[in-house]
Amino acid sequence: MANWDQELDASGLNCPLPILRAKKALAGLQSGQVLHVIATDPGSVKDFEAFAKQTGNELLESKEEGGKFHFLIKKA
Template sequence: MSEQISFKEELDTSGLNCPLPLLKAKQALANLSSGDVLKVIATDAGSQRDFRSFAKLSGNELLHEEVTEQNYYYWLKKR
């Protein structure tokens, strides 16, 4: 599924621990237009909880999330 999701910007937060991946994603989303998609790459397992909660509370849509052996990927659509 992830190959089919087009995104406007990619943010690599590898190596950063909570809450930095989410804070950096918030900053990146602020610079995007409504409807744009931000792809975030993270290595912190806590980012799953953070991004799910953020999407619910902010109204931005978590289109998809994916987990590999080393990374967590999120596609956030700005409202």
């Protein structure tokens, strides 16, 4: 997995908390910095795609590893 600037562990949280927490975390980052989100909610896979599409933040990577979902989001 590529480098990231900040990590957000949203494991155990259900919709819409991973998205809301990610939005908050991104607000603290500079443009171009990358947020690494870890989630266990299976719905978050589609939700982070939709989040990226609508907010302009780029979803660099989305994968499942060790029963968890990992997302790399680059702040627009």
